[in-house]
Amino acid sequence: MIDVARLRRLLLLALLGCASPALAYPDRNLDIIVPFSAGGGNDVFIRALQPALERELGTHLVVRNLAGGGGAVGLTHVARLPADGYTLAVVSDGLLTQVAMGNVDFVPEDFDFVAKILEEPYLLAVSRDSPYPDLATMIEDARGGKRIKIGVSGVGSSAYLTAGAIGDALGIDPILIPFDGGTETVSAVMGGHIDAVVLGGAELRSALSSQRVRALATSYPERSASLPEVATFIEQGIDYQTSVFRGLAAPKGLEDSHRARLVEALQRATEDAGFHTTIGHLGTDLAPLYGEELDEFVLTLAERMNQQAEQLTQ
Amino acid sequence: MIENYLNGLSMISDWGVLLAIAAGTLLGVVIGALPGLTSAMAVALLLPLTFGMPAVMGVGMLLGVLCGAGAGGAIPSILLNIPGSPASVATSLDGFPMARNGEAGRALGIAIVASFVGGIVSAILLSMLAPPIAEFALRFGPAEYFALSVFGLVIIASVASQSMIKGLIAGLLGLFAATVGMDPITGVARFTFGELSLLTGISLLPALIGLFAVSQLIKDAIDYANVGSRHDAPIDALQIRTARPRWRDTFSHWRALLSGVGVGSVIGPVPGAGASIASLISYDQAKRWSKTPERFGSGNPEGVVATESSNNAMIGGSLIPTLALGVPGEAATAVLLGGLLIQGITPGPALFADPSGTIYGIFLAYLVANIFMLLVMWLGIRYFVRILAVPRKLLLATVTTFCFIGVYGVAGDIFDIWLMLGFGVLGYFLNRYGFGTAPLVLGLILGPIAEANLRRGLLIFEGDWSPFLTRPISATFLCLAILLLTLTLWQNLRSRA
Incomplete structure (x- = not known):
């Protein structure tokens, strides 16, 4: 052509x-x-x-x-x-x-x-069937002794480091489960095999708009125009921001x-x-x-x- | 329901759309037929072209590429014993012996019909059952993936052609090669010797091209040097005249057709299971259900029917989670998903309820792509057979060039070329001394899936092994694996006695 x-x-x-x-x-x-x-x-x-x-x-x-x-x-x-x-x-x-x-x-x-x-943004997201309606319930459960299983894409990746940092900021000790890529991670949380994921906004986009997955928090300092309904960590009293x-x-x-x-x-x-x-x-x-x-x-x-x-x- | 399809029909009844699908299909057949060039690469290269197109037109073109490549891979597998794409690895096991026996036209004719049937059945499944199948595929967690890969590894025992022990050695070599690269859970570099390209492990495509294409090229070149140009078998006019799609012939092997379509449709929707194992599994199943299993490997048309129907059924299957959940089944559909998102099409249940009916346009575009694929192959088959009339030395040089271009083209990493050549030499010796390359490939593909998912599962179950045995899908696959292994060992013992 x-x-x-x-x-x-x-x-x-x-x-x-x-x-x-x-x-x-x-x-x-x-x-x-x-x-x-x-x-x-x-x-x-x-x-x-x-x-x-x-x-x-x-x-x-x-x-x-x-x-x-x-x-x-x-x-x-x-x-x-x-x-x-x-x-x-x-x-x-x-x-x-x-x-x-x-x-x-x-x-x-x-x-x-x-x-x-x-x-x-990095989003902390759970399946639509998750028992955690919001970030506070998840933190409460985790502090009560449950180890939250958070899926990330790739070992030693940015998402992996971010998930660790988010765990620290939340004051919980999650088990990080590395998957080969974003799509494997998303399907694992959709299928209820893990409790939550930390992934980039683009990788979660289709799962979010099909409402199979709910975002509990965004890592942006302020809410973004593309995801106005997702609250920031800062809003929820957690001192954490990145992108x-x-x-x-x-x-x-x-x-x-x-x-x-x-x-x-x-x-x-x-x-x-x-x-x-x-x-x-x-x-x-x-x-x-x-x-x-x-x-x-x-x-x-x-x-x-x-x-x-x-x-x-x- | 009918209205939706009529609406979809109006979306694709446009010369531009049909032309785009036809062009995509033609390109797909060519890409599929050239060893080293993969459909994932073709889809990625066409992606920017689709930015300016209407949704159904752009996506239709990309679906055409997938569909064409699924069928085109059979051409060099049958004619040259060099798989055109990873998904047609198993086609050469019986397709090439058929060509050797002077049945190249028949083998291609069967491959065309089997590909078409696989594609059409998967298109129908896709349009009718996509949401429930996608839900089922979601139930595959680490335990299920582990069990599935164990089931796949058991096949090593039966694709080992001559001796069980040699097959197992090749399989273990594959498993060992699979450990190279960053540990999937802790990130420690294993056996990389400071080579950056090995951090992400041995790239599959260069390894596959090396094992299947380069090894065959080395063999051909050595044969050529020994025998000289007398090796060029003259192709008779009868072979060309009888080269046409074989409908009745294909349907007479209905067991193989059924197992191919079945396996392709089941493996396809499971994300990450991989196209190449779908065709190997269906080859293995067809062999088990066949009345003449002993003829497999020496030019049994059933082998061609099973693999070619499964690799096209797999494409429709892998579209199911892509469209219904936004989770692609393998590499090419992953790039396709990017194309969908750019078009503003968001996969998920909402897409199926979307009043614009775009999804029905996509279903019909895929159906049409399958029909175009049949036409392209039908018109092309007589010319494909003539490839055999090309002097061997020219053919060797051309195919070698494409192997280099294809392998370098994917990542632009020169290391991949050395990897391809290394695996080529390895493959040559494995074949020469009867170890076979198929077991090694199974180990190489399934090793990482088995390892990562076993360890992921243990992380999730907090060190408890029992869920691997108690989760229903996982337990089923493990039982099937034990059953198949016992059966194979028993048959082996009996045939020796």
Whole structure:
């Protein structure tokens, strides 16, 4: 299939390129490395953003899925690349988790974080047939001696660390049951094999809207527009907040002018209506963050992940 | 009810929609026929294309890919002894010997009809019984998965072709390979030797392509070097003329057809059970119920009927929990679920009651995809058979290329290529010395399911073993496993005596 509009744009660009000798960044295709296989959360995010971002940058994005090692292979590859501004990685908090768990050679400082685009909450959810109507009853039962079985996706994953942290915040000692992926975890709680799950909002979206699963609390600091009926931990008197994030990062040493150009394009691309519809369907929220604020955000999150991982591996 | 289907019919009676389904099906057949390229990958690559399409059109195209790939996998399995997709591994066990006996056209004809029947039955089951079946599938917890995988592992004893002890050795090799990677419960890295790519374990696709495709390519290349071009068997005109769908032939093996459709429909809806074990289990069942079990493995059409009907029945089956609960049955439907969500279609009971009737459009799109699959295969069968007329050396080179592209394409990880080659060499020697590769695959696929679920179960039951024996579904599978094992051992003893 030939995309005529795209072809025309390319021709036009080629003509422009002949006219002006010194072309501004970017003057060729950008490589985007997704450290997971096609169809996952990070992959769908960048592919949904791709058309708008290509338009704003005036170049093509070549999205490559470099999966393996639960994201470790792709990120290790990117961390070693030169910082010429032509390779970006789609990153999420999984990067920080892997560093915290000590399975990889890179550190967060090997990357220049360009943007945080999406956020989704972690939800503590139970089956619709669960005996716990709300968070308070669950806590009460747990403090009475019952060990709550909480399912999470993947051992040593972000959800795993988060579930441990939530247990601490609630003052209970749950048994964490790692499953291979989000869907296995959801079906286990639906079938009543475990008491609760801690999962990202997108993974729970279809189960929530079919009302097979009820969310007891969201990890957002405030209630989100997409899940207005779910109360936060803070509202329920539990001092806990966090979120899953997805964004873009470059190998360390990105030039300031390149970063400014990317941020400008991203700011405009994320206003695209088609992109909004897609992320709305997926159960994620637009929460852009750039520059120093982003660096601070990443630093805080990394520190917390390290603490949680330390507690876990003791 | 009827109104719903008429409404659905109006959704798909549109040239654009039909064209999208047909294109998806054609692509699926091609992807399925090329070793290394999987339907999960094809669905993921087509996903961005569906963003701009109406819901039924986009989903219909993706269903076409699944459906086509289910049938296309049989082509190289039968003609070249190289499974096109993991789900058609068992097809080559009898399909290739048939082709060797000059019955390539017949084997393909049977495979087409069996695939079609499996697909249609599963489409009907899907549209009529999806919600109750999905509820049943939810009752599979860790104990049930463990029992199911034990049941699957017992099959090693019967797919071990020549000697029981060699089959068991191969099976144990598979179980050992399955322990590589992060421990599923505690996260400790096992046997990774610092290799990042091994953190998530041995990737299944490179291992399967290595064991089944590369090992066969090595064998062919060695044969070719010894015999030279005389090895090219001339294909006679009669073979091409008689290559057509075999309706009566297929239905005359109704026992195998029934067991294939039955096993596919039962295993398909259980999330995570895996397409490749559905066809191996149904092959095993067909062998047990057959009147001529001794002919399995030497070109028995029943083997082809059982595996091909089951791997297409499995597709409809795996759509059941995907649509009714939002829990996909295997890799390709997991990507499909992403496609549904992007289209704004939220799976679950609400979808079945949704006044827009989109779900009925999806049912009919799947039904139509099966019909297109039959047409594509019907029109293509004479050309498929001609593959045998292609000089062996060209064929070897082409298939090798596709193996490399496919394996690299999935994750873009060069380590997977080495893994594929390593398993290729292993597979060559396993076949050469009569150990067989099917037992190893069963160990490799079922090992992680058995281990993780046993330990998960013990966590949930707080160290108590008894629920594994007292939960009804789990107990049933374990009893069946013991029964099958005793039967196999007894038959083995008797045949030796």
